[in-house]
Amino acid sequence: MTTLTFGKALNAGLRRALAADEKVVLMGEDIGSLGGVFRVTDGLKAEFGAHRVVDTPLSEAGIMGTAVGLAYRGFRPVVEIQFDGFIYPAFDQIVAQVAKLHYRSRGNVRMPITIRVPFGGGIGAAEHHSESPEAYFAHTAGLRVVACSNPADAYVMIQQAIASDDPVLFFEPKRRYHVKGEVDESASLADAKPMGVASVVTPGTDVTLVTYGALVQTARDAAIAAAEDGVSVEVIDLRSLAPVDYATVEASVRRTGRLVITHEAGQQGGVGAELAASVTERCFEFLEAAPVRVTGHDIPYPPAKLERHHLPDLDRILDGVDRVLGRPNSLSGVEA
């Protein structure tokens, strides 16, 4: 076990993937000499060379489109999108090419492309640097979408994503890059929990609280606070957003009968919408209350001084827990 920051855990995972398979190439803006604006690829160009860790011209569609061509030739490109808000110029290449080419080629062409996206807010950034675009990709057939929440997962999951023969949107909660955790660098990938499986990170009995990415820590804190209030909250780190590990989620909801979902992205059509709808379909008889969503507002990401009024935090999550339990809450007495 080594203690690593989230960012360094990713770096270590990328290094191992580069060493394990010479077809793995990293591509992106400023990932070489600079080591990425978050230093996630620090040192890798020096170690593996400019043909394995490739600084590209400034064009996201260009990066994604050439990654498709590289995949056609048998490479496993790992693409870094510098910030969440810069993924949209590559949207066409992602949804019409990366996501579809395996289907369009009847399985003859594989697109084992990993698309790394630092995502989410909470760092006081400028416009377009705090987006949570995961729902767009979870709605896109042909993609897998994962989000990691801690260094240990980051280290393993980035390797799993790269090893996957399907394209993976790999969301990294940028505000957690500096958080430290224990990482087992010696463990074998084969023994690791598959990236498609969710983690119950705090067991509980009264309410199931599902989240991913940066909010996993907030949800765990909320569970502790709720416990002080006599409410036992089970926190699930979803890890995979598409497909969702409903076995884990369902098992929990069947026990608790109550579901709260929280994410930074807006509510309307967010990942939480699918979760609420799917869990309702699967567990209707077990639900004591409608699933509650605690999300960012349906607004463009606000300026830094307002982001705390946008992002779900401990208090808002606890209010959601109160809502699902029918305890006094912000909407008490409001007509649904």
Added chain:
Amino acid sequence: MTTLTFGKALNAGLRRALAADEKVVLMGEDIGSLGGVFRVTDGLKAEFGAHRVVDTPLSEAGIMGTAVGLAYRGFRPVVEIQFDGFIYPAFDQIVAQVAKLHYRSRGNVRMPITIRVPFGGGIGAAEHHSESPEAYFAHTAGLRVVACSNPADAYVMIQQAIASDDPVLFFEPKRRYHVKGEVDESASLADAKPMGVASVVTPGTDVTLVTYGALVQTARDAAIAAAEDGVSVEVIDLRSLAPVDYATVEASVRRTGRLVITHEAGQQGGVGAELAASVTERCFEFLEAAPVRVTGHDIPYPPAKLERHHLPDLDRILDGVDRVLGRPNSLSGVEA
């Protein structure tokens, strides 16, 4: 009242909008001399000139980005995206610029841009010509998203969309372009039903069936078939997908206690997910069963000879009705 096809009703609505406001300009590929590949803009260039009906170079981002500049100067651009599958190159300009500029400019810059998108399948088309991308936009704050289902609505709603000071994604069910209907060309816009309000197109008491676009007709047919089976289905044409007119939907579900949603787009994170989640939140106590979704599969749009195994049709909708009613259905006996 005039009898017009869907396409001609749109043409008439566009003509009226062009005549009413000289700041209205139409932009797109092949919309001028050719009148659009579906002939929706037929004759308009001849009537209003090349500066009002503008054939553009072949670039969707270019069209959308210049439309933003035109809006900056006070124009009301109406952009045609030739087919649904070609909207993705413009995605960045839509979600990062069109959707956000009013917010980003603190209300100083308006983006009254109408984005016309022929959408959906059922016409035996080639790849990328049958997409249902509406959920991407419904998840994007700052946009309004509407879909029309009949000539009368098309005629009015296109004018309302153009008159709106907010950007509107305007989805036109391409397989209905040739369907005829009565259109009142003399009616004033001021008296028309707002485009944000849903329509109960078939009243019923047992099940609420919500849809939009091409499937409205299929849903109505399903209601007729169900009636023969003794089931009374209320069909709601949503018209506006963002925001959704929950007043109308809720009122219906409170009466029926059962909700079926159908759309062509995939299920995972589709518009139906939000509807199911929101209605469950708002009407939990009234629901007799979990909302049922009858949707396209979560696959890339399939080749023409398989599309009937992808698109919801009358039988699949009726199966959904059976599911929500707990009558014998395809999933009878299957563990949820």
Added chain:
Amino acid sequence: MTPSDRDATGLLTRPDHFVQLVTPTGERRADPEFDRWVADVDADALSRLYRDMSIVRRLDTEATALQRQGELGLWPPLAGQEAAQIGSARALRDDDFVFTSYREHAVAWCRGVGPAELLTVWRGSAASGWNPAEHGIAVPQIIIGAQALHATGWAMGAAWEGSDAASVAYFGDGATSEGDVNEALVFAASFDAPVVFFCQNNQWAISEPVGLQSKQPLARRADGFGMPGVRVDGNDVLAVLAATRIALDRARRGEGPTLIEAVTYRLGPHTTADDPKRYRTDDELAEWRTRDPITRLLALLTSMGVDADALEREVAEEAGRAAAELRAAVTTIPDPEPMTVFDHVYAEPNSHLARQRDHYARYLAMFDDADAAASGAEGGAR
């Protein structure tokens, strides 16, 4: 810059110059730079090119007919662009890789794609008709311009691997307005990628004339991106062959990308769904017919002493057989099984899709049950 400014390979870097080795009436014009690249192309080789072009035109006509008869959902005819496609594709090696748009049937044909493979996608029977790895040609691309980036990425990878294989990106005049194509030029130049950008300027993008996309010859776009651009008569198969060989040679020698503009004309409609009468004149069409790539080659062969009548007859016969084969092939394309709609979405197991697949299978099974119950009665579960 003077007209004699050429780079080391002898490739014209003045893209306004219009390279033509065979005139519309079939005369061979000497070109001090290009001639040596086709010095080996004797009457026999030219006859083979004539054969290629004649056959693909016949196949194209047949496919159009098949569409009119309802056997295909759609067909984008290539008629008029035979020299551009054959001349370029015949310059390729097996280990090169081609990324096309949707109209490059002749290129596919040169890559060994068979008739059923070719028609599958246009019949709507499956998402694609061939295995790209088998033929060294990607599945067709309908998103305008997207493949230019794919070709560039493939070429970057080939170079990184130390191979001297090259890729070719085919796209149209309209495609040059899309961001993707321009970004491909940027990446290719930056990485010295061994890719040939082959633009068939057929004068139209559906109803839009090339003048709406560009006020300059498209080949001139190359220089600003840092690569040579060359403008050839796209109806002159010899000029196209020479230009493509030069560009491929550059690529193989690590000198990077080249943009070729092949000036040609789409004689037919954009697709079988299009009516070109709405946007272009008969005169224009007639004018371009005089520059037909096939008749010009036959004229050249005649002037070289080849028995043109015999060749024409022989090739027409062969083309007829190929057309018959195509017609026969279309009906051999199997209709897809319903449940295959779920195949190949993912390369690995996917729990969500597996469940959806299972549910749909159960749904379909209802009809079997109902059918069984009604012992063969028509219709569905109700």
Added chain:
Amino acid sequence: MTPSDRDATGLLTRPDHFVQLVTPTGERRADPEFDRWVADVDADALSRLYRDMSIVRRLDTEATALQRQGELGLWPPLAGQEAAQIGSARALRDDDFVFTSYREHAVAWCRGVGPAELLTVWRGSAASGWNPAEHGIAVPQIIIGAQALHATGWAMGAAWEGSDAASVAYFGDGATSEGDVNEALVFAASFDAPVVFFCQNNQWAISEPVGLQSKQPLARRADGFGMPGVRVDGNDVLAVLAATRIALDRARRGEGPTLIEAVTYRLGPHTTADDPKRYRTDDELAEWRTRDPITRLLALLTSMGVDADALEREVAEEAGRAAAELRAAVTTIPDPEPMTVFDHVYAEPNSHLARQRDHYARYLAMFDDADAAASGAEGGAR
């Protein structure tokens, strides 16, 4: 093409030529084509440009300091690019419209944007600091290249309205690789849009040198798109002014777009979050410091007989006052009220957002209630 190939306006169409009217040591170099465009720029006018440049540099330093002190969230310094920004922006009319990237503080300053307006967005206090209509300058653009299309659309509209106003799109060297910028060139050429594409080639896109984006001078990109391209010394305010005037004149006369590449250098970090030591050498920086745009202008003024010491003193004082004003202004920027987070998402009422807003108001009210209950106790509802 020969070096004397110029179009009617006298604009160089050979973009490799590097236009410089004032050398780094402050000597005035004659240019037969450009001189007449700045014939009116006498010592007084030059002093005003010197004043502009000195003040914006001082403001830039102050803003960087404010960021270091935690008053701003981020600041992208313009130091080194004063001549490029002032020279171009001072060529504009009030009814022209400017679309910038994020680094064009000097352009904003020329457009009359005040200190608090300028800092608002970098402080994170609001989504934007000024009303574009009031100053003829759009809100800053962080999505690289997107604004090039906006400027083009605005210009198309201006021309359609019969106005002779023009727009300017500012973007960086890195931006030239994005599809949007290339598409803007396509649209602008196609519609003869009165837009000036003003590329500040400051040699770097964060850590990436311009050589990664292009192997050619960027101005050379223009020709292939059908417009003149001109390459000027971006640290020479006079050359920049001349080039911009020429381009604007072309635009106003309906002759369409122009691409200007202003060759300059970013002396500071990409933003206050960047450490340029990781990717560039001290030598390079030292070399560029010798080409400083401000000292060179002062040298020129001295050679023209202006009392440079006095001017320098006077302007330094004024710059000091402006900096103090900036510092004072930052604290006057109001912190936003929580509920304003919902303002301006839509121009028209929106039922969904209204409900969400109402729910959040109720949520916030809980804390007020709790606070009230605890009569002023710290913390939230619990």
